[in-house]
Amino acid sequence: MIRYEYSENGYQGWGAARGRFQDEFLVRLFRDMLRIRLIEEEIERRYHQDQMKTPIHLVIGQEATSVGCCAALRKTDLLYSSHRTHGNYLAKSGDLKAMLCEMHCRINGCVGSRGGSMHLIDKSVGMAGTSAIVAGAIPIAAGSALTAQLQGLDRVSVVFFGDAGTEEGVTSESLNFAALKKLPVIFFCENNFYSVQSPLATRQPPREIYKWAAGYGIASVRVDGANVLAVYEAVREAVKRAREGGGATFIEAPVYRFRAHGGAGDDSHTGYRDTAELKAWEEVCPIETYFRFLADAGLITIAQREHMHAEIMLEVIEAFDYALASPNPEEKDLYAHIYSD
Amino acid sequence: MIRYEYSENGYQGWGAARGRFQDEFLVRLFRDMLRIRLIEEEIERRYHQDQMKTPIHLVIGQEATSVGCCAALRKTDLLYSSHRTHGNYLAKSGDLKAMLCEMHCRINGCVGSRGGSMHLIDKSVGMAGTSAIVAGAIPIAAGSALTAQLQGLDRVSVVFFGDAGTEEGVTSESLNFAALKKLPVIFFCENNFYSVQSPLATRQPPREIYKWAAGYGIASVRVDGANVLAVYEAVREAVKRAREGGGATFIEAPVYRFRAHGGAGDDSHTGYRDTAELKAWEEVCPIETYFRFLADAGLITIAQREHMHAEIMLEVIEAFDYALASPNPEEKDLYAHIYSD
Amino acid sequence: MPWDEGLVNSLVYEAPDPGTGRSLGYAKAINEALDIALAHDPGVFVLGQGVDDPGAMFGTTRGLQEKYGAARVFDTPLSEEGMMGVCTGAAMNGMRPVYMHNRPDFILLAFNQLVTHASKYHYMDNGQTTVPMVVWAAIGRGWGSGAQHSQSIQGLLLGVPGLKIVMPSTPYDAKGLMLAAIADNNPVLIFEHRWLMKKDGTVPEGFYTVPLGKGIYRRRGSDITIVGASHALEVALQAANKLAADGIESEIIDLRTLKPLDEQIIAESLKKTGKILVVDTGWAMGGVCAEIGCLAAEKWFDYLKSPVRRVGLPDIPTPAGYTLEQFYYPDAEKVAGVIREMVKK
């Protein structure tokens, strides 16, 4: 039984996009999504080797949200994230080697092996903070936005979270405060219909999340999370609103994760969701649908894609090699940064 | 400057009420409101004597909500309350002597001098629990409603809270859960526009509270909190819905407290609200407007009111005398009920 | 997903639960307790994130929804504070909720309802209300749990009046303490440890309880008294068994319940050994170790022959990485070292 359906139109009607955007930009979005996919597939492939002693929450199937969003941000804009960090980190130009070192518990990991995959942070590119606690980063992003407002910066803060994140009381508190102060913040909800293995219907009454958010008196939209251009456009508008003093925006993007909540591989066989549901969503894979769109528009060929693929894999393998060759922490490293001076 | 205005029509259009309700019932509502007012005025009068060593949060001006609501409830229905308990307790038929003993810190207080005025509880009449923490009783009432549902009882649980209660995340969580499970619970929000001395506008964006609550997918209405019949009707409908399995209702009732947030007397002179605002609301005093309505309908005379007044004052003075003559706790009393066997 | 599994399996439990009879896994023992309680008392219900999913909360809730229905065994929204309040309200009205959490860290979201409401109503309304509820959580460790998924919070709650705190360490206790906790008329916290979840032990069939507030000797000896609970005790036992080869005989007390505390058993042992080491899965500072260490110096000062010692976590957030974890968590070697020092004195 398919419980949650894709209800959008893919790239139908997006033909005009080619004129609106530069070709390079359109191709870059594809490459960015493909890169995330390939990195995650490689992580997945190697995960059973137990060299990466860290939980993983793959975004395979959800690449368009991170890429579409970050394409609309400046490097100085700040991105906050949840447990599902990989896509956010990579799309915000986080360093791949530092990420893989972190996942391999190496001292030169992006947070020195203190955080693991749920804490991929790289402040130099605006990947500003994550939380392993559902909704934990949401008020923090509001505080980040308050800072920009108090300091008169035109910086935007964005926070990613899942559908379950909307059930935590602190999310309501954050929406209320953001609306009250007209904060330059974007609440980006990736609604993948599940929290671990719990379907939305066991956690929320029938209602549309973005409409609920609108009840706080902020702009709130739903956008096709499988369509990188739609995401880009929605975020661009929200960013414009934020920079112009128009306040917060809530974005709900229906997406689907192709893998288990955590770890490698799919777990649909355990029965909490129907494999047919997964299959249906794989049909609207954000990478493949976009590839077809680009190919139809004559912007990319299969050969070009293959070349791109090889190029990325080279980078990925090198990064893995680098991580595996990197040193482990020593005992003294445990004692650094307990307090800040 | 009048920041918050009364925007309802009083008893205009309620002429037909006389046919719908029994005369006695209509007069009893008046007497119940008057009784609360007189009790509170006596508390206020005596407060400076410092015999009542307990915070007080008077409901003077807000009597119609408690009385109208409780008139629509059965004794077995459960009422949960906040710091502002007096009206709830009295309207739910809580014992006056036990209340005054509690406020005088006597051992025969309704909770044995452990709770003071913020914890007026009398389970024998369904005054089931309070919290001194804003919104603290809201999820508890949801749990109470869940119990009725699990036990197949047609009991309704009601929880009172203020406008600020809607800002706490747990309120959102409770609304979500109540909607999800279709719980027989009524969320009764007395919106008096202030939290202590903070106006609504510094705490919430411009939006209507009951519309926000509707975003959770439950029935949500606004009702004139100065009109006891309107409150009664709204609660009656909500009770019906709850008993019939139709789930939760949110009721927003705009009201105005004629006194300071806590303690005796008004504090408008400190400047957080305009005395003109208070004056304007005193014009639509729930007791006086209803008295005029009843008098116009020929259901009560000034002489009858005076008699009623005297009767109540007799009860009140006796109850105060009783409280003052009651014994204080002893040291051993401190040690009872630390754990339940 | 290896998530902890590897480490769990690599632990060797050298001291299985004593007694003969049926051997059962730890999680299954809890599952049995819940099953019995649900069958026994219609007021019992079980809730928590994923209690009805294929993972079934480490297997502790497996099959319960099928057997008792979705009204009595149900998944929850991600709303810890709200659900803690719902449990409180249900308990105040005669139900016996068992609220399950994957990690104690998530209970921190619900401290207002737990600390300021559930634990206080009974006292606050002069005994009119009782709040019989169980809040269960499994302490996380390893595989990158890190600072936000590994916290042992029993120390934070120890001082809160009205609460009871239980930390089992064997399948036998896990079942018997769960049944005792459900039967208790007060809010009872049960902190499990992930690394015990695969332990096997003797578990009687049917209903039995292990009384709250009573410790038990896990090892007899006269050189030193070691006091603790849950996985910390497992480590201490390993250390003690090692040292037995050197002729050091440790007496080990499994407290089972941290609050109320079985002072009598500690006093009895300390009188004999004159030395006390307190171990805990939480931070050594300000928590369980501190309380029991202070108690020894306060009530049994005359028994003490050498300084009180504690082995818990250092005053540092938990690092996520594997190597750093090895430096962070005290192991049997470390505990053995402390015992050696103490016995020498």
Place this chain on the structure above:
Amino acid sequence: MPWDEGLVNSLVYEAPDPGTGRSLGYAKAINEALDIALAHDPGVFVLGQGVDDPGAMFGTTRGLQEKYGAARVFDTPLSEEGMMGVCTGAAMNGMRPVYMHNRPDFILLAFNQLVTHASKYHYMDNGQTTVPMVVWAAIGRGWGSGAQHSQSIQGLLLGVPGLKIVMPSTPYDAKGLMLAAIADNNPVLIFEHRWLMKKDGTVPEGFYTVPLGKGIYRRRGSDITIVGASHALEVALQAANKLAADGIESEIIDLRTLKPLDEQIIAESLKKTGKILVVDTGWAMGGVCAEIGCLAAEKWFDYLKSPVRRVGLPDIPTPAGYTLEQFYYPDAEKVAGVIREMVKK
């Protein structure tokens, strides 16, 4: 509204802050600290329920909004967890929020942000982030505060790595510690006590700080060491002054900061007296008393001549009624009794 006022005024402070110079009220001293910090550093902002209302948080925030504007001094929605997160996010980005609470009880709503976020980011991201924020609250007592409006929660937080905890007891310290806390690059909790709010004392004008982590002798003596902070110290001082008439000379250490703790000053005094009494405004069990009591038995066992003692609150929720409160809270008489017993031993 008498709410506490009567009791506050009835307290006689026999030991005013030493030193000469301007005398100032406690709340006004805090007000000055905030004023100086706001003037000094544009990153500082002050928020909390009612900081801009006529009550002005006991007067501590009076006039600040007028002076620094509504952007930097502002009232908040009733959303403690959310606002704690907002403060954390602002602090992570270079601001220095000062988040004021009427009562510590309300901080329990925000434990997830405080304990699992604010205190951990600096460590968790390897020092990339600092979280310089101050969370201030005044402990309630009396006039029916009761179980939900009187909690001293320092004991619950003592074990949490990454936090600092400050409890001033004089106007001088209230100002100097506030300025030090704001200047500190870590999350710092300041727990005040309502009954100190009307105390007067010597307070220098302008900017100065009292260093975090350093205790101070409030009284010198050689019979016993009394350790504590805030209002508990006030009570201990009264007891000590009473006993001086009988020739009992107590040494009293005001810790000022509970975390990090000034172990040196305790050790120094204990070496001399051999006896230690720990006092706290919170529950005696599992909190500040337990930690320091345990520390004494662990690190300074050889100095100890008699059992460690603690005077805090009993393991009972706070009753609201006046008479019950008299039995609940330890007074100078009670503390004097304990000192007498200890000195006799």
